[in-house]
Amino acid sequence: MKKGTSRKITITIGLLIAIAIFGGISANAADVSGVLSNIMRPDWEMEAQSLNAAKNLFAKSLPVVIVLGVIGGFILGRSSRKNPMVPVISNGKVKRHPVSILFEHWTHTIGCIICVITAVFLLIGTRFGLFGFFSPFLLAYKLHFVGAGILVFASLFYIVNHILAGDREIIPVMSDVKDSIAETMAIMGVIGDGSFFGIRGLYLPKIIKKPLANLLAKIDVTEPPHAGKWLPIERVETPAWAILVGAIILTGVIKTIRYVLDLPPTIAYVATIIHDIVAILIILLLIVHILTAAVIPPSWPLFKSMLTTKTSEEYVKGHHPEWYKKLRKE
Numbered sequence: 001m002k003k004g005t006s007r008k009i010t011i012t013i014g015l016l017i018a019i020a021i022f023g024g025i026s027a028n029a030a031d032v033s034g035v036l037s038n039i040m041r042p043d044w045e046m047e048a049q050s051l052n053a054a055k056n057l058f059a060k061s062l063p064v065v066i067v068l069g070v071i072g073g074f075i076l077g078r079s080s081r082k083n084p085m086v087p088v089i090s091n092g093k094v095k096r097h098p099v100s101i102l103f104e105h106w107t108h109t110i111g112c113i114i115c116v117i118t119a120v121f122l123l124i125g126t127r128f129g130l131f132g133f134f135s136p137f138l139l140a141y142k143l144h145f146v147g148a149g150i151l152v153f154a155s156l157f158y159i160v161n162h163i164l165a166g167d168r169e170i171i172p173v174m175s176d177v178k179d180s181i182a183e184t185m186a187i188m189g190v191i192g193d194g195s196f197f198g199i200r201g202l203y204l205p206k207i208i209k210k211p212l213a214n215l216l217a218k219i220d221v222t223e224p225p226h227a228g229k230w231l232p233i234e235r236v237e238t239p240a241w242a243i244l245v246g247a248i249i250l251t252g253v254i255k256t257i258r259y260v261l262d263l264p265p266t267i268a269y270v271a272t273i274i275h276d277i278v279a280i281l282i283i284l285l286l287i288v289h290i291l292t293a294a295v296i297p298p299s300w301p302l303f304k305s306m307l308t309t310k311t312s313e314e315y316v317k318g319h320h321p322e323w324y325k326k327l328r329k330e
Contacts, residue, residue, distance in 0.1 A: 058145040059259040065149050069156030077164025092313045096305045107154035114147025119279045172235035179225035179232035186224035198297035228322040244282050251275035
């Protein structure tokens with residue numbers, strides 16, 4: 001994508017965000033005023049009013065967030081289809097991602113982390129009664145709404161953008177399941193000559209490694225996969241994230257609708273139970289993702305690419321051989 005086009009898209013999306021925020025605030029000025037004026041009052045009734053105002057504000061602003069995500073994804077998706085990013089090798093670096101991928105990844109990350117932190121607080125408080133009805137507890141609710149809004153926007157932006165851009169590389173195929181097992185075992189040092197989770201000087205004892213390697217050989221898992229642009233484990237994670245994030249948003253929307261529309265109590269109750277279960281699964285998957293994508297040494301080059309859009313040619317050659325062959329041909 002050309003720099004001029006990228007700059008125009010960034011400016012357009014920024015203007016859309018500003019317009020949406022202004023429109024949402026203007027349309028719900030009374031609700032915003034109520035939230036801000038009551039947020040720190042210790043009185044129980046005032047706290048309840050503040051929470052209700054926040055719920056109503058979020059419910060009424062949700063359509064704006066949805067439209068914003070769709071429009072942003074539409075603009076970028078159309079542009080990306082006309083001017084796709086062409087990864088090239090330059091000065092020992094390979095451009096792995098367009099800036100839009102970083103935007104999608106980190107908006108999802110911010111929204112998810114806000115929701116997870118506040119969800120833990122709220123689950124402990126509401127399910128186990130360890131917290132009373134006081135300002136920090138209500139503030140967690142309000143921050144949860146903020147995180148949810150960011151997550152809804154990011155998800156719709158991602159879906160529309162990738163559909164229109166025609167990007168299918170991240171979609172898994174059946175062979176990715178076995179390849180992701182091989183990749184995980186290679187990272188753990190079970191197959192190949194690598195160390196345990198890439199930690200220098202730390203290797204699995206032969207008494208553990210050999211039986212595991214023999215067992216894996218029976219299902220033809222004997223060497224690390226020859227990965228393309230995306231590692232098999234990245235591709236396998238994609239549907240898991242899609243299902244969980246989709247479920248958390250759907251149940252969250254149902255829970256939100258009840259603040260402005262009359263819903264049968266049973267529907268709201270079932271949505272709440274599913275929402276809580278999915279939230280726990282997301283927390284577990286997020287922990288695994290952070291450990292495998294940012295903490296262990298083998299993940300550092302790819303983590304860096306999520307900050308800079310680029311990774312080293314040497315890393316691509318050694319860990320993404322199929323992609324490297326394609327790059328050399330181009």
